[in-house]
Every structure is written in structure tokens, then in C-alpha cells.
Amino acid sequence: MSPAPAQRLPFAIRNPAILDALEPYVVVSPFNLGCLDLAPFGLAVPAAHIIDPLRVASETFLSLLQRLDQITFGPEGMPMPRWVFFDCAELPGAIYGLGRPAAALADDERDLFGVPAGYEGLVPYSMYVALPMNRAGVWFGHNLCSIAPALRGAGIRRLDLTGLGSVTKGLALACLGVKQFWGATQWDSKALFIHSKFGPLDLTTAWTPAHSEAETLTYGFAVSERNLRASMGDSTVVLERPAADFEIHASDRDGMQDLQRRIEAGERFCVPAAPRIDPMGMFVPISELQRT
Numbered sequence: 001m002s003p004a005p006a007q008r009l010p011f012a013i014r015n016p017a018i019l020d021a022l023e024p025y026v027v028v029s030p031f032n033l034g035c036l037d038l039a040p041f042g043l044a045v046p047a048a049h050i051i052d053p054l055r056v057a058s059e060t061f062l063s064l065l066q067r068l069d070q071i072t073f074g075p076e077g078m079p080m081p082r083w084v085f086f087d088c089a090e091l092p093g094a095i096y097g098l099g100r101p102a103a104a105l106a107d108d109e110r111d112l113f114g115v116p117a118g119y120e121g122l123v124p125y126s127m128y129v130a131l132p133m134n135r136a137g138v139w140f141g142h143n144l145c146s147i148a149p150a151l152r153g154a155g156i157r158r159l160d161l162t163g164l165g166s167v168t169k170g171l172a173l174a175c176l177g178v179k180q181f182w183g184a185t186q187w188d189s190k191a192l193f194i195h196s197k198f199g200p201l202d203l204t205t206a207w208t209p210a211h212s213e214a215e216t217l218t219y220g221f222a223v224s225e226r227n228l229r230a231s232m233g234d235s236t237v238v239l240e241r242p243a244a245d246f247e248i249h250a251s252d253r254d255g256m257q258d259l260q261r262r263i264e265a266g267e268r269f270c271v272p273a274a275p276r277i278d279p280m281g282m283f284v285p286i287s288e289l290q291r292t
Ligand SMILES: CC(C)(COP(=O)(O)OP(=O)(O)OC[C@H]1O[C@@H](n2cnc3c(N)ncnc32)[C@H](O)[C@@H]1OP(=O)(O)O)[C@@H](O)C(=O)NCCC(=O)NCCS
Pocket: 072, 073, 076, 143, 144, 145, 146, 147, 148, 149, 161, 162, 163, 164, 165, 166, 167, 184, 185, 186, 189, 190, 191, 193, 194, 274, 277
């Protein structure tokens, strides 16, 4: 398969080289296909990269997607079983990501992914999985991953993929037409650096025993063109952010539980900006908001 010509967004992103090397794809069943914007910000998903999970021909791509999840989420202890991909992602929701034609991969990259001999399709380098909630435009983000850190970790540095996770989430929310976003992540997750690029994150939980990791925060934000552009590194967009009132250390379980008690008592908080890292660890800023 010959690579599609590189496409550009109508604004400057942090690392335009990503779109020179990678092409967008979506995994979506026919039930949700019509709801998606298949050219978010004008970046068209080629017809060959619209993957229908109900077709046998999609099997190899979906296996590579599962491999991407294993490489990235395996070390986090949360890889998805294949049935979760189908039941809780591909069928009820959609997956958006960026990938590279198999022919462009060197042998060490092919080995990392386990690309089968003779496969000429796209190899997914990032993915964003989201599920629609019960109101139009309201989605829950269920999985974000990027191969970039694993490639760096394996000493494979042929491409500069800086910003891949951020661009993937920004384009995915545009593709899915998200108006109100909800997500859940762990306090010590480096993905908080990405999520906070969309602006202040309203906290719904700070301590979440319903999740397999109680040290999970649940957060949300309203999606706008401005915060999507900001997430991808458009330096012309500057988002408003309240000042922080205090910080929570990423392993401070007592602090998380205290914050949860205050949320359940009716107080409101947000994460106004990216975490701070120093020799003592990762600190997440918190702003107190007015009660509703
Ligand atoms: C989290 C993840 C998606 C990031 O992918 P990525 O391609 O590196 O993302 P980006 O380059 O867009 O941004 C990463 C940001 O996190 C920061 N970051 C990442 N790891 C970091 C670390 N160990 N220490 C400090 N900052 C770190 C980067 O500096 C960058 O911030 P910046 O844009 O302000 O410079 C990727 O590491 C991954 O797939 N992880 C495993 C799965 C996971 O945890 N997903 C999140 C679930 S909510």
C-alpha cells in the first residue's frame, strides 16, 4: 500500500512532523460511523483506514491495536482483554488514532509490534478510545496510548514523535464530536500532562474505590475548538486557568480521601494546570471553585 500524501492542519501544532509520518485511522462499527467527523480540522481519514470491527478482514489491524495496548498499558497493569476491546470500545464506541504504513517500519519496529509477514496495512502508533454517554455530544474517554515512550525506551528514535499522545486525544475528540468530556485517570499518571492541556479539569472524584485503582480521579471539561487547538500545541491559543490553592502529591492517599470527602459534601474543585515534578515526586495542583 503506498502512503497517503501528508496532510496538514489549518493551525500550527507542536510537532508537525507527526503528520508527515503518520496517518489517521478510525475503528468504528456501522452503527456509529455516521456520527463521526471523518475529517476533523480537515485531516481526512483515508477510506482504507476506516476499520469495521464486524468484518473478518479487520482482524490483523485489531490484533496490532491490542498489541499497542499491551506494550503501553501492560507496564501500567491495565491491558485490555480482547473481549473488552470489542464489547466496551469497538462496538459501542469508537477508536481514533494515528498509524504508519507497515512498509515504512524498520525490522525492529515490526518486531516490537509483531507485524505479520506480508501485512501491508497501517500499524497503529497511538489510539484514543471513547464511549458515548446517554446525551448527544457527551463521551467518556476510556483509553489513550502512544507508542512514542516505548520506542524511546527501546532505543528506536528514527522519528520525532513528541506530542503524539496530545495530538491523538485532540483529534479524537474532534472526530467524535465531543461537546462534554469525562475521563478517569490515576493521580500519578503522566497522562495528566496531556489531559490538562485542554484547560482546567473539573473534579468529580478524587478517590474512587469503584475503580480497580482507588487512587483514580474522575474529571471533565467542556470541549471547544480553542481547547482542542491548545491541546495540540497551537501557541496562538491561551486558555484561562484559575490559580492553584494547594497541591496533592500523586501518592498522598489521605489527601485524596480528604478531597473526596469535601467533594461529596458539595465543595467543587478543579485541576487548573499540569502537574509539577520535583525530587519529591509529582504534585497535582488543585483550585477551589465556588459551590454551585
Ligand atoms: C501517557 C502517554 C499516552 C503519553 O504519550 P506521549 O506520546 O509521550 O504524549 P505527549 O508527547 O503528547 O505528552 C506527554 C507529556 O507528558 C510528559 N511526561 C511523560 N512522561 C513523563 C515523565 N516520566 N515525567 C515527566 N513528564 C512526563 C511529557 O513531558 C509531555 O508533557 P509536555 O507536552 O508538557 O512536554 C503514553 O506514555 C502511554 O501510552 N502511556 C501508557 C498508557 C497510559 O498510561 N495512558 C493514559 C491513561 S489515562
